[in-house]
Amino acid sequence: MTVTHGPRSRPRRAVPSREGAGRDRFPGPGSTAATLGRVLALGLIIGVALWAAAPLVSARQWIGVGIVAGVTALAVYVYMSPRRLPAKYLLPATLLLVAFQVFPVLYTMSLALTNIGDGHLGTKQEAIAAIEASSVRREPGSAEYRLTVAETDGSLVFLLADPARRRAYAGTEDGLREIRGASFGAGGRVTAAEGYTVLTPAQAAARGEEVSSFAVPVDGGAIRAQGLTRAYEGRATLGYDVGCDCVSDGTTTWRADDERGRFTAPDGTSLAQGWKVGVGWANLTAALTNPKINTHFLGVFVWNLCYAIAVVGLTAALGVAAALVLHHPRMRGVRIYRTLVVLPYAMPAFAMLLVWRDMFNTDFGLVNRMLGVDVDWLGTPLTARVSVLLVQVWLGFPYMFLVATGALQTIPAEYLEAAQVDGATAWQRFRVVTLPLLLLALAPLLVSSFAFNFNNFNGVFLVTAGGPFPSDNPTVGATDLLITYTFRLAFGEQGAQYGLASAISIYVYLIVAVISIIGFRRTRAFKEVS
Amino acid sequence: MRRSFVVLAACLSLTACGGTAADRKPGDASAGEQSAASATLTIWADQKRSETLKPFAEAFAEENGVKAEIVVVAQGQQQTFVTASQAGKGPDVLVGAHDWIGNLVQNGLIEPIHMTEDQQSGYVDVARKAVTYDGQVYGVPYAVENLALYRNTDLVPDAPATFDELIATGRELKEKGEVEQIVGYPISQQNGQSGDTYHMYPLYTSGGAHLFGTKPNGDPDPADLGVGTPASIAAFKKIAALGEKGAGALKRSFTSDNSAAMFVQGKTAFLVAGPWRLTEVRTAGVKYDVTPVPAFKDGDPARGFVGVQAFFVASKGRNKALAQEFVTNTLASADVAKALFDAEPRMPALKTALEYAAAKDPDVAKFEAAARDGVPLPAIPQMVAVWQPFNALIHSIVKGDPVEPAVKAAGKAIAEQLGQTE
Numbered sequence: 001m002t003v004t005h006g007p008r009s010r011p012r013r014a015v016p017s018r019e020g021a022g023r024d025r026f027p028g029p030g031s032t033a034a035t036l037g038r039v040l041a042l043g044l045i046i047g048v049a050l051w052a053a054a055p056l057v058s059a060r061q062w063i064g065v066g067i068v069a070g071v072t073a074l075a076v077y078v079y080m081s082p083r084r085l086p087a088k089y090l091l092p093a094t095l096l097l098v099a100f101q102v103f104p105v106l107y108t109m110s111l112a113l114t115n116i117g118d119g120h121l122g123t124k125q126e127a128i129a130a131i132e133a134s135s136v137r138r139e140p141g142s143a144e145y146r147l148t149v150a151e152t153d154g155s156l157v158f159l160l161a162d163p164a165r166r167r168a169y170a171g172t173e174d175g176l177r178e179i180r181g182a183s184f185g186a187g188g189r190v191t192a193a194e195g196y197t198v199l200t201p202a203q204a205a206a207r208g209e210e211v212s213s214f215a216v217p218v219d220g221g222a223i224r225a226q227g228l229t230r231a232y233e234g235r236a237t238l239g240y241d242v243g244c245d246c247v248s249d250g251t252t253t254w255r256a257d258d259e260r261g262r263f264t265a266p267d268g269t270s271l272a273q274g275w276k277v278g279v280g281w282a283n284l285t286a287a288l289t290n291p292k293i294n295t296h297f298l299g300v301f302v303w304n305l306c307y308a309i310a311v312v313g314l315t316a317a318l319g320v321a322a323a324l325v326l327h328h329p330r331m332r333g334v335r336i337y338r339t340l341v342v343l344p345y346a347m348p349a350f351a352m353l354l355v356w357r358d359m360f361n362t363d364f365g366l367v368n369r370m371l372g373v374d375v376d377w378l379g380t381p382l383t384a385r386v387s388v389l390l391v392q393v394w395l396g397f398p399y400m401f402l403v404a405t406g407a408l409q410t411i412p413a414e415y416l417e418a419a420q421v422d423g424a425t426a427w428q429r430f431r432v433v434t435l436p437l438l439l440l441a442l443a444p445l446l447v448s449s450f451a452f453n454f455n456n457f458n459g460v461f462l463v464t465a466g467g468p469f470p471s472d473n474p475t476v477g478a479t480d481l482l483i484t485y486t487f488r489l490a491f492g493e494q495g496a497q498y499g500l501a502s503a504i505s506i507y508v509y510l511i512v513a514v515i516s517i518i519g520f521r522r523t524r525a526f527k528e529v530s
Numbered sequence: 531m532r533r534s535f536v537v538l539a540a541c542l543s544l545t546a547c548g549g550t551a552a553d554r555k556p557g558d559a560s561a562g563e564q565s566a567a568s569a570t571l572t573i574w575a576d577q578k579r580s581e582t583l584k585p586f587a588e589a590f591a592e593e594n595g596v597k598a599e600i601v602v603v604a605q606g607q608q609q610t611f612v613t614a615s616q617a618g619k620g621p622d623v624l625v626g627a628h629d630w631i632g633n634l635v636q637n638g639l640i641e642p643i644h645m646t647e648d649q650q651s652g653y654v655d656v657a658r659k660a661v662t663y664d665g666q667v668y669g670v671p672y673a674v675e676n677l678a679l680y681r682n683t684d685l686v687p688d689a690p691a692t693f694d695e696l697i698a699t700g701r702e703l704k705e706k707g708e709v710e711q712i713v714g715y716p717i718s719q720q721n722g723q724s725g726d727t728y729h730m731y732p733l734y735t736s737g738g739a740h741l742f743g744t745k746p747n748g749d750p751d752p753a754d755l756g757v758g759t760p761a762s763i764a765a766f767k768k769i770a771a772l773g774e775k776g777a778g779a780l781k782r783s784f785t786s787d788n789s790a791a792m793f794v795q796g797k798t799a800f801l802v803a804g805p806w807r808l809t810e811v812r813t814a815g816v817k818y819d820v821t822p823v824p825a826f827k828d829g830d831p832a833r834g835f836v837g838v839q840a841f842f843v844a845s846k847g848r849n850k851a852l853a854q855e856f857v858t859n860t861l862a863s864a865d866v867a868k869a870l871f872d873a874e875p876r877m878p879a880l881k882t883a884l885e886y887a888a889a890k891d892p893d894v895a896k897f898e899a900a901a902r903d904g905v906p907l908p909a910i911p912q913m914v915a916v917w918q919p920f921n922a923l924i925h926s927i928v929k930g931d932p933v934e935p936a937v938k939a940a941g942k943a944i945a946e947q948l949g950q951t952e
Contacts, residue, residue, distance in 0.1 A: 118612075118633055118636060118637060118911065118914075119636040119637060119911065121612070121616050121637050121638075122616060122637075122638060126638055127638060129638070130635075130638025130639075130845060131638075133638075133641060133642070133845065134635060134638075134641075134642055134664075134666060136642065136644075137665070137666070138644045138646075140647075141647075144646045200594075200595060201593070201594035201595060201596070201852075201855075202569070202594060202595035202596050204851065205569040205594065205596050205849055205851060205852040206569055208569065208848070208849050208850055208851035208852055209850070211851040212850045212851045212854075224644075225851060225854070226643070226644045226645075226854055226858060227851060227852075227854035227855030227856075227857075227858050227859060228594075228851055228852065228854075228855040229855060229859065230858065230859075232644045232646070234644060272632075272635060272636035272664075272911070273635070273636055273637075273638050274636070357721070357722060357723075358722070361722060361783050361788075362781070362782070362783040363711075363781060363783035363784075364783060364788050365783075376782075376929075378722070378723060379782060379925075379929060462721075463723075464723050465721050465723035465724055466723075467723045467724060467922070467925070468723075468925065469724075469922035469925065469926070470926075471922075471923070471926030471927075471929075471931035471932070471935065471936035471939060472935055472936065472939045473939060473943075474918065474919040474921075474922030474923060474926075474939060474940050474943050475918070475919065475922075475943055477922075488918060496609075496612075
C-alpha cells in the first residue's frame with residue numbers, strides 16, 4: 001500500500017502526485033525495475049498458460065482451452081497496468097478459492113447426484129462393449145490358428161495358418177478363403193502370400209484397435225485375434241439389441257434399466273457391468289432414510305462432537321499451561337524446554353499415529369510393558385476412546401503451545417503490574433487479564449482446530465480404524481467419527497460407492513460449516529474485551 | 531517501451547514453454563501423443579516384478595520394433611488402475627492378484643484371455659480355477675501363495691497331526707518356559723484393529739463352515755451365504771475355545787508381523803504364514819519345517835485361501851493386441867515364471883516352472899502340498915461385503931464375546947451389505 005499512497009500518516013489529499021514521497025525508497029510504477037518485474041510476471045503467466053494449454057489442445061479439450069485463455073486474458077489485463085491495484089490481490093485469491101474450494105464442492109455435489117461407484121464408472125456404451133467383449137467364448141475343441149496380420153489395398157486381412165493341416169486361409173470381414181502357394185515360417189505362421197502385404201509387428205501393433213475388433217465370420221462364430229500371432233474361433237454369447245435396448249443370450253433377456261444403470265433380467269438378476277446414471281436426490285435422501293446409515297448416525301455424531309471438543313479443550317489447556325510455565329521470568333532453560341515441547345509437532349503425524357497404535361498393543365506394546373499392566377487398550381470402548389484422545393492431545397498441544405507462547409509475548413507487562421498494584425492475586429491476574437487477551441489470539445484457532453478435529457480421519461483411522469466393534473453390530477465402532485464411519489460405509493472394504501460417499505460428505509461439510517459459523521460469531525464477543 | 535515489453539514477454543513465454551516441453555518428453559507415457567510408427571506398451575507392476583520383467587519387456591519390444599515401459603506402482607494398485615483406466619491413462623498390462631478380477635470385470639477394465647486347452651492344462655489346477663471367472667479366463671497366472679504351518683524343529687521335531695495336538699504341544703512348551711506364546715497365529719490385520727479373515731479361514735473351514743456356496747460354473751455363489759448358519763456357529767465355538775477366554779492360544783494382539791517376529795526369535799514354536807515369510811525365517815537361522823495347517827481333531831480339512839498372482843490385459847489400454855501378444859506368449863513362458871521364482875520364492879503356477887522350482891527349493895513342494903486342500907480366494911465383487919463384518923467377528927470371537935449372537939449379527943450385516951451391492 002505504501003507504494004502508491006505513501007506513508008499512512010500523510011493526509012492523502014496532500015500528496016501532490018501518485019508518485020510522491022515514497023519514490024526514492026521504493027521502485028515506483030514507472031521505474032525500470034518495476035517494468036522489468038511486470039514483464040517477468042507477465043511472461044511467467046503466459047508461459048504457464050501455454051504450458052497448460054498445450055496438452056489440452058492436443059486432447060481437443062476446447063472448454064479447458066477456453067478457460068485457460070479467459071483466465072490468462074484476465075490476468076494480463078489486471079497486471080499489465082500499474083492501476084487496478086485491488087484486483088491484483090483479489091485475482092489470485094479468487095482463482096485459488098475457485099480452484100481449491102468452489103470447484104471441489106460443486107464437483108462433489110455433482111457426483112452425489114449420480115450412482116458412480118464400482119460397476120457404474122463409465123458410460124452405457126462402455127458397459128455394452130465390456131459385456132460383449134467378455135462374453136466371447138472359445139469354441140470348445142476348435143482349432144487354433146497361427147495368425148499373420150496383413151493388408152491388401154489398405155484393408156486388414158488375417159492370414160491364418162492351420163498348423164495341423166498345413167493349410168493357409170485369408171480371413172476378411174466377408175469370411176474365410178483358402179489361399180494356395182503361401183510360404184510358412186517358424187512356428188507355422190504364414191510369412192508371405194501373393195496379393196497380400198504382411199505387416200511387421202510394429203505396423204500391426206499400430207493398427208491394434210482394428211486387429212482387436214476384427215472378426216472373420218465362420219459358421220456359428222467368428223475367428224478373432226488373440227494377440228498378434230494367434231487366432232481362435234469363438235462366439236459372442238451375449239449381444240446387444242438396439243431395438244429393444246436389451247442384452248440377450250438367446251434364452252434370457254436383460255433389459256436396460258436407465259434409472260439404475262444396469263441390465264436386468266425378469267428374475268431380478270443383473271449383469272455385472274453397469275453404467276453411470278443420474279439418480280437425482282436418491283443418495284442425499286438415502287443418507288437420511290436408509291436405516292443402515294441413520295440408526296447409528298446420532299451415536300456416532302455425539303461421540304464425534306465429544307471427541308472434537310475434548311481434543312480442542314485438552315490441547316488448548318495443556319498448550320496454554322505449558323506456555324505460561326515457560327513464560328515465567330524465573331524459569332531457566334526455556335529454550336531447551338520449548339524445543340522439547342514442540343517436538344511432537346515437528347514429527348510426521350502419520351508415522352507417529354502408527355507408532356502409538358503399536359505402543360497400545362496388549363501383549364507387545366510399550367505402554368503395557370512399561371506400566372507393567374495388561375490393559376486391552378484398543379479393545380474396549382472406553383480405553384480405546386481414551387487412547388485416541390491421548391494420542392491426539394499429544395500430537396496437537398504443541399501447536400497451541402506455540403500460538404499461546406506468541407500471544408503471551410504481546411501482552412504488555414504493565415497490565416499485569418497494574419493489576420498487581422491493585423492487589424489482584426495471581427489467579428485473578430490470569431483470569432481477568434491474561435486469559436481474555438490470550439483468547440483473543442487463540443479463539444479463531446480453536447474454531448479451526450475444532451473443524452479439523454471434527455474430521456480428523458487419520459487420528460482415528462490409523463490408531464483404532466474406528467474399532468473396537470461391538471459383536472452384535474460389526475458395522476459401527478466405538479471410536480468411529482462420522483468421517484471414518486462413512487468412509488467404511490462408502491468405500492473402505494465395501495467397494496467404492498462414490499455417489500453415496502459424496503452425498504454423505506456434503507452432510508459432514510454442512511455440519512462443520514454450521515458449527516464453524518457459530519464458533520466464529522462467538523469469537524467476536526472476545527473482541528469487545530480489547 | 532511498449533514494443534520492447536511485448537517482445538520481451540514473447541521471448542520469456544517461448545523459453546518458458548520450450549523448457550517445459552523438453553522436460554516432459556522422456557518417459558511421459560500418459561501424454562497421449564502416440565505416433566503410428568512406434569506403439570509403447572505400458573506395464574504396471576510392483577517393485578520386485580518390475581525388476582524381473584524389465585529384460586523380458588525390453589526383449590519383446592526390440593523383437594517387435596515397439597517400445598515398452600514398466601511403471602512401478604507400489605501402493606493401492608487396484609484402485610489406481612481403476613481410476614487411471616477410467617481416465618484413459620491406464621496401462622496395457624497389469625500385474626496383480628486374482629481376487630481383483632470380479633471388480634475389474636464389473637468395471638469393464640480387463641479383457642478375457644483365450645488360451646487353448648493345451649495351454650490351460652499347463653497350469654496347476656488351483657491357479658487355473660482362480661483366474662477363471664464366470665466361465666472365462668481373465669488372467670495368465672504366474673505364482674500361487676497359500677498359508678502353511680512353520681514349525682521350529684528344534685523345539686518340536688514332529689509335525690502335529692491335528693490343531694488340537696499343536697495347541698497341546700505349544701502349551702506344554704509354554705509351561706516349561708521354552709516359549710512365550712503357544713502359536714504365532716495372525717488374528718489381527720497389520721493395523722491391529724480388525725480381524726484377519728485370510729489367516730482365520732483354515733480354522734473356520736476345518737470347523738465345518740464355509741463363506742459362500744459354489745455355483746455350477748465353479749464361481750462362489752453369493753446367494754448361499756455360510757456365515758450365521760449353525761455350522762458357522764459351531765466352527766466359531768471351536769475357535770473361541772482357543773481364544774483369550776479359552777486356551778489363550780489365539781490373541782488379538784497377534785498380527786502377521788509380530789507373529790513372524792516371535793517365531794524367528796524362538797518365542798513360539800509354530801507360525802501360520804505364507805511363503806512370503808521364508809526369506810525372513812531363513813535369514814534368522816531358525817531350524818524349521820513347513821507342513822499343511824493341521825485340521826481340528828475329527829474336523830474337516832483346513833482349507834486355506836489360495837491367492838494367485840496373474841498378468842491382466844487392460845480393456846482400455848491403447849495397445850490391446852500388443853498386450854495380448856506380450857501376455858500370452860512372452861509372460862506365459864516358463865522362462866518368465868522361473869525368473870520370477872528366482873526373484874522371490876513363491877510357488878510358480880506353471881507346471882514346468884514348478885518342477886524347476888521344486889528341484890531348486892524343497893520348501894516349494896511343501897507349500898504345494900499345503901495348497902492341495904486350499905480354495906481360491908473368492909474373486910466375486912460381493913467379497914467386499916464380507917471383509918469388514920467378518921473381520922470384526924473374528925475379533926469378537928477371539929476376545930471371548932458370546933459366539934452365537936456375534937456370528938448371527940455378522941451374518942446379518944453381510945447379508946444386508948450383499949443386498950445393497952446387488
